Amino acid sequence: MLPQILKLTKELISIRSTKENPALLKEVLERALAEVGEFTVERFERNGCPSALVYYGSRRPKRFKIILNGHLDVVPGRDEQYQPFEKDGRLYGRGASDMKASTAALLYVFKNMAAKVDYPLALQLVTDEEIGGYDGTRYQAEQGILADFVIAGEGTELNIKNETKGVIWLKIKTKGRTAHGAYLWKGENALWKLMRILERLEAEFPEIHKEAWATTVNLAKVSSTNETFNKVPDQAEAWLDARYIARDKESIVPALKKIAGKEAELDFLENEPEHYTAPDNPFIRKLADAVNGHFGNEKVKLLKGHGASDIRHYSAIGVAGVEFGPVGAGLHTDNEWVDTKFLSDYYEILASFLKSL
Ligand SMILES: [Zn+2]
Incomplete structure (x- = not known):
């Protein structure tokens, strides 16, 4: 043949x-x-x-x-x-x-x-x-x-x-309130809010340095629309690339939502089975x-x-x-x-x- x-x-x-x-x-x-x-x-x-x-x-x-x-x-x-x-x-x-x-x-x-x-x-x-x-x-x-x-x-x-593995692409977005960088108490910093979420994320899905059959989350990008030093940012976002194994199929989205908490907005761009x-x-x-x-x-x-x-x-x-x-x-x-x-x-x-x- x-x-x-x-x-x-x-x-x-x-x-x-x-x-x-x-x-x-x-x-x-x-x-x-x-x-x-x-x-x-x-x-x-x-x-x-x-x-x-x-x-x-x-x-x-x-x-x-x-x-x-x-x-x-x-x-x-x-x-x-x-x-x-x-x-x-x-x-x-x-x-x-x-x-x-x-x-x-x-x-x-x-x-x-x-x-x-x-x-x-x-x-x-x-x-x-x-x-x-x-x-x-x-x-x-x-x-x-x-x-x-x-x-x-x-x-x-x-x-x-x-x-x-399944694939989820996700943006986590936080909002705050702008203020002059010298008067922090008048504003609310969206970047710090985001950072606290990312710390919880890292604790739950630590970076791995060896190949493993596990659910992983890559922090792909962190950004804010703020362009200057003396301003409290009122917007921030992080881009995540999650790769999940079959066992975590049902739990991955609830886990990400829980980590993000009520203050963040989640934008799921991809969810491939x-x-x-x-x-x-x-x-x-x-x-x-x-x-x-x-x-x-x-x-x-x-x-x-x-x-x-x-x-x-x-x-x-x-x-x-x-x-x-x-x-x-x-x-x-x-x-x-x-x-x-x-x-x-x-x-x-x-x-x-x-x-x-
Ligand atoms: Zn092929």
Whole structure:
């Protein structure tokens, strides 16, 4: 299967499918779909962002058993990166590991298995993962495209990523009363008010200096509209970037509100859900068995990730899923590659996983 996967991957890499090129997002999607063959293809589009859902049979089932999710957009790269080449068992190019090779592998696994398995299997191709996935995966989820289990082919070195952190961006704003800097008692200092809140914040979410699987809060900015020395500031604000683990999902917002107290105003700019699927989920167990069975060892690991993927859009509505992808490196860098031998393993593992269900 590998020669076909590599051929298609190279063709996909040569299309500059970045968000700056909406026409090429359509082109890369159509190029992939041309390879799928005789299946039902539903096309979607929101905000100029195309995506597709492919399945066997004429009618879309209420719920698929498995959705294989791949994104065909990439972050911008150097010109040369759109000319893929192979060297020493690696395929180089923009999107090689993130994630055109695995999307090609998912496509062929789907193509070869969808008519053979006795359950509904779907291939979901999207073109906006790198800018949040709102008009691709999330839009399709909003259209009622559901599954028991979703696999996104993000690179995981053939391990299984079942958890990533949620993200909250928040401004804490305080107000006071201006006065001349020599007559403090006539004013109320908004910056000191803010500082007292930040002290409580630091006590609750201390800075960490070693990687840890914990909820963290980064103090990104502190500012005031005051521009001079001899004035009591009547406005101040702090910008926070909170990254929370699944266990703290319910408690993080109340905790931040409590720390801010009644005197501050909170402005939540982002609240991106975490992704969490329990390690004992039966599909995770079967996928782990497929990996271990393929290599004849027990080496597959469950991973936690600090960064997010499209899986969070399904996790947010209670659909289980994982990131599972081949071995590669250099995503979003000038030197991106995917290992071709492991890409072949990736295809075979997915095929035996789908057979085992
Ligand atoms: Zn990706």
